[in-house]
Amino acid sequence: MTHTETLPSGLRLLTESMPHVRSVSVGVWLKRGSRHESDAESGVAHFVEHMLFKGTERRTAQQIAQTIDSIGGQLDAFTAKEYAGYYIKVLDEHLPLAIDLLADMVMRPALQPEDVEREQGVILEEIKMVEDVPDDLVHEVFVQQFWNRHPLGRPILGTPETVMSFTSDRLRAYFERTYLAPNLVIAAAGHVDHDRLRDLVARAFADLPAMTDGAVAVPPEVEPGFVVREKDLEQSHICLGTPAYPSAHEERHAMFVLNTILGGSMSSRLFQHIREERGLAYAVWSSLISYSDAGALTIYAGCSTDRVREVIDLTLAELAALRSTPVDAAELRRAKEHLKGSLMLSLESTSSRMSQLARQELTFGRQFSLDEILGGIEAVTADDILRVSQDLFRDGAAVATVVGPAMDGDLTLDHLRI
Numbered sequence: 001m002t003h004t005e006t007l008p009s010g011l012r013l014l015t016e017s018m019p020h021v022r023s024v025s026v027g028v029w030l031k032r033g034s035r036h037e038s039d040a041e042s043g044v045a046h047f048v049e050h051m052l053f054k055g056t057e058r059r060t061a062q063q064i065a066q067t068i069d070s071i072g073g074q075l076d077a078f079t080a081k082e083y084a085g086y087y088i089k090v091l092d093e094h095l096p097l098a099i100d101l102l103a104d105m106v107m108r109p110a111l112q113p114e115d116v117e118r119e120q121g122v123i124l125e126e127i128k129m130v131e132d133v134p135d136d137l138v139h140e141v142f143v144q145q146f147w148n149r150h151p152l153g154r155p156i157l158g159t160p161e162t163v164m165s166f167t168s169d170r171l172r173a174y175f176e177r178t179y180l181a182p183n184l185v186i187a188a189a190g191h192v193d194h195d196r197l198r199d200l201v202a203r204a205f206a207d208l209p210a211m212t213d214g215a216v217a218v219p220p221e222v223e224p225g226f227v228v229r230e231k232d233l234e235q236s237h238i239c240l241g242t243p244a245y246p247s248a249h250e251e252r253h254a255m256f257v258l259n260t261i262l263g264g265s266m267s268s269r270l271f272q273h274i275r276e277e278r279g280l281a282y283a284v285w286s287s288l289i290s291y292s293d294a295g296a297l298t299i300y301a302g303c304s305t306d307r308v309r310e311v312i313d314l315t316l317a318e319l320a321a322l323r324s325t326p327v328d329a330a331e332l333r334r335a336k337e338h339l340k341g342s343l344m345l346s347l348e349s350t351s352s353r354m355s356q357l358a359r360q361e362l363t364f365g366r367q368f369s370l371d372e373i374l375g376g377i378e379a380v381t382a383d384d385i386l387r388v389s390q391d392l393f394r395d396g397a398a399v400a401t402v403v404g405p406a407m408d409g410d411l412t413l414d415h416l417r418i
Contacts, residue, residue: 013197016354024090025188026098026186027358030106034081048174049079051119056105072091075101100204107208111172120163127160130155141403142400176209182212186201190353239298240312248292255388258392261331263286322393325386327385393418399416
């Protein structure tokens with residue numbers, strides 16, 4: 001059973017009781033991410049996330065690590081483009097300590113100048129890591145072109161220039177205007193009682209500022225294009241994509257099934273036709289990127305440089321087939337069952353249930369039951385897939401990026417006609 005409550009400060013609390021387990025996963029989710037930064041402060045949300053582990057007014061960084069290790073817990077965090085999160089998984093008996101530690105980190109970070117200076121070097125190395133992982137890099141290059149000149153197209157990590165410009169004062173200014181009660185959601189799943197957790201949260205987070213920051217997000221526009229980043233590699237990495245629906249769109253379930261049919265499973269069209277039948281790529285798959293006001297369906301493949309054109313042509317042929325011919329009943333059934341099974345298996349842990357609670361609250365402002373989600377998937381028809389394919393796979397709207405060795409001849413937008 002799930003419970004949702006908004007405290008007087010505006011802080012939202014969500015719980016799901018799972019009596020058959022002994023663990024509790026609890027997270028503090030911030031509904032602000034890299035898209036809410038200015039160009040000059042690109043990467044500040046991610047930098048602050050790092051700094052919250054470097055000590056508080058009450059604990060040093062070592063004491064934070066020792067606290068979580070002493071109870072056998074797991075502590076982690078992330079920054080995304082629309083939100084950030086800090087979460088702990090512990091045995092139920094250690095929930096009070098977990099709440100105290102999370103509150104300490106997200107309310108009273110030390111942000112010492114010497115720690116900021118050290119962490120600048122760490123994040124610069126993290127930025128370099130992206131350059132050294134070509135299948136990550138090609139997706140980064142893709143979004144920079146896809147949402148060019150928009151915050152969603154900027155890297156979450158920022159740039160070396162912006163990272164080196166951050167000071168303790170600038171980080172604190174961002175923290176104080178962003179980490180506010182109405183911007184935060186606390187979600188917990190596992191062996192937890194809602195009333196007891198509410199009392200713990202109300203005490204630990206009592207000093208959270210209750211004002212709002214008034215941040216406004218402007219929807220992006222897609223900029224079609226073909227970008228090639230030459231890099232001395234053994235193979236080329238391709239990312240091709242088209243616009244997709246925002247995360248709360250009414251056609252989202254049809255989009256999920258469409259993605260599964262196209263490249264979201266081992267029996268998908270891309271995997272079977274490009275890898276299994278022709279042996280052109282070891283890895284080929286499609287995925288969805290969904291934000292509050294925008295989305296993208298992306299296709300990735302890694303292949304030899306002399307096969308790039310062939311892989312792109314075959315991929316575009318699959319998109320054309322989906323928008324012209326209805327899928328048959330067996331393929332539709334297989335995709336639905338795969339999607340439903342993957343969803344149910346992914347929700348077997350307390351941490352995944354906690355994440356599901358928070359994401360639904362941030363996306364929809366309400367909780368959908370598993371039966372509602374499964375019903376939405378089951379209701380998708382072949383006509384729905386055809387309609388959504390025709391809506392998303394339009395000529396003149398595709399973007400492609402290639403990272404790898406120099407190719408013979410140029411690739412242009414004309415090569416992206418579906």
